[in-house]
Amino acid sequence: MEHDLTSRIISALLFGISVGYLGYHNHMTWSLRGKEAFLAHQSGRFEKYMSNPSLSMCAMFVIFTIGMIGLYELATLGVSRVLEAIDSGKQTN
Numbered sequence: 001m002e003h004d005l006t007s008r009i010i011s012a013l014l015f016g017i018s019v020g021y022l023g024y025h026n027h028m029t030w031s032l033r034g035k036e037a038f039l040a041h042q043s044g045r046f047e048k049y050m051s052n053p054s055l056s057m058c059a060m061f062v063i064f065t066i067g068m069i070g071l072y073e074l075a076t077l078g079v080s081r082v083l084e085a086i087d088s089g090k091q092t093n
Contacts, residue, residue: 007080011072 030038049057 004076004080007076007083010079011075014075015072 030041
């Protein structure tokens with residue numbers, strides 16, 4: 001039970017760091033490109049996705065969410081296996 005909680009915390013931290021880095025990278029990219037480029041990009045994005053909402057956007061959101069939960073569970077499983085291997089290595093010594 002202890003490994004399960006520890007691996008979930010480590011996985012959550014890894015995902016948090018990854019998402020934080022992606023947000024930082026996106027912020028730095030657009031700050032270098034400038035305000036006009038950002039506004040032009042957002043205007044095109046609004047016209048493509050927001051002005052004509054469709055069911056496909058909702059479906060993509062659901063698929064993305066399920067995929068991220070799956071990745072989180074796989075990362076948790078991997079971290080749990082690594083912690084178990086480390087723990088069994090300590091017990092044999």
